[in-house]
Amino acid sequence: MNKCWFDYKTVILSGASSGIGKGIAERLIKDHGCKVVGIARNEQRLQNFKAELGDKGDNFTYYTFDVSQEDKWHELAETLQKENIQPDILINNAGILPKFDKFMNYIVEEIRSAMEINFFSCVYSMNALMPILLKSDSAAVVNIASSAALCSLAGTSVYSASKAALKGFTEAMREEHRDNCYIALVCPGFTKTDIFRNQSKSSDKAQKAMDLISTDCDKMVDYIIKGMWKKRDKMVLGMDAHFMDKGYKVFGTKCSLISSKVMKISGLDMFKSIFE
Ligand SMILES: NC(=O)c1ccc[n+]([C@@H]2O[C@H](COP(=O)([O-])OP(=O)(O)OC[C@H]3O[C@@H](n4cnc5c(N)ncnc54)[C@H](OP(=O)(O)O)[C@@H]3O)[C@@H](O)[C@H]2O)c1
Structure with a gap:
């Protein structure tokens, strides 16, 4: 393996217990x-x-806390300092996908919770850890957003809003820290992980169609590692993510319309309540 800028670095990684983070x-x-x-x-x-x-x-230690609790990030920062641990890289990966549904079917508490976990957790972690990270000569932050930040689909109002907020925040932070910290935005498309655990189960046929457009988790991880290695500012990863990125640039809001039509005719149970 060739030398890479993050070899032997110390990385803080949220959402390390499963899927892409693991x-x-x-x-x-x-x-x-x-x-x-x-x-x-x-x-x-x-x-x-x-x-x-x-x-x-021995190279893996962990802390169990809910990333939406701001004080826990400050406690982590204090612990790292007490233990003389100098982190180099922060990867904000923890996230949830609320059930696909019409906005009117969500209760405000679900919306707040998704914003806290998917967006505010990254604000809290960066607020608490940036002063320590910046002491590293390889300081880096990698924020895992989603293709939903590039083009919003029916049934994803809450998720799209949380990831679009993360996108805007990350892009502004990148410009503020051009000279002292590599800050990356990652926008994966559908990836085969357990994040869909709360969605309605679909028939085998519809699920197969879904699998066709989804990226294997190992492959997604590989794309992210390669993107980090090349210090890419923005990574749009997966076939569906590329469609949403390019589609939005070419067709504008029509891209959301086309995607919603595809979701409607897909027959996937998880999208059913959106179009009822
Ligand atoms: N899979 C996809 O299709 C896809 C597409 C685009 C973007 N993404 C993004 O990729 C990231 C990883 O998702 P994944 O697909 O790997 O999902 P996953 O398998 O469900 O993993 C999510 C991880 O986040 C952690 N997590 C969730 N809520 C948390 C909380 N409140 N506090 C602390 N940790 C929390 C989970 O750990 P615990 O449950 O142990 O807390 C788990 O380790 C997410 O930000 C997701 O939005 C995924």
């Missing part, structure tokens, strides 16, 4: 000798992951 942690530890400080709520899954790492398990 995959990134594994690659950083196994291929790049990084020390990863993982954050998530489910301690059992974090423990299992540490065990799965075998003799590399």
Whole structure:
């Protein structure tokens, strides 16, 4: 493996207990000798992951807290300083996908919660950790948004709003820190992870169609690691994400219209309540 700027760095990574975050942690530890400080709520899954790492398990430590709790990020910053741990990279990956639904069917509490987890958690983590990160000569922040930040679809008002907020925030932070910190925005399309656990189950046929446009989790992790390696500012990843990115630039709001029509005719149960 060629030398890479993040070899042997110390990385704070939220959402390390499953899916894309777990995959990134594994690659950083196994291929790049990084020390990863993982954050998530489910301690059992974090423990299992540490065990799965075998003799590399010592490179993974973790803290269990809800990323939407601002004070926990400040506590983490204090702990790192007390323990003389100098983080180099922050990856804000933890996120939830509220059930696809019409806006009128959400209760305000669900909307607030999604904004807290998907957006404000990144504001809190950057607010608490930037002063420490900037002491590193390889300071970096990677924010995992979504293709939903590029083009909004029916049924995703809450998710799209949270990820679009993250996109705007990340892009402004990037310009403010051009000289002292690499700040990346990642916009993955549909990826095969457990994030769809709360959506309605679809028939095998419809699910197969969904699988066709979705990217395997390992492949998505690979794209993200390669993008970080090349210090890409913005990563649009996956076939559907490229369609939404290019489609929005060419067709404008018609891209949302076309996508919504595709969702409607897809027959996927998870989109049904949107069009009823
Ligand atoms: N999969 C996709 O199709 C897709 C597409 C675009 C963008 N994304 C984004 O990619 C990121 C990772 O998603 P994924 O697909 O890997 O989903 P996932 O498998 O469900 O993983 C989500 C991770 O976030 C953690 N998390 C969720 N809420 C949390 C909270 N309140 N506090 C602390 N940790 C929390 C979870 O850990 P615990 O449950 O243990 O807390 C888990 O480790 C998310 O930001 C998601 O929006 C995913």
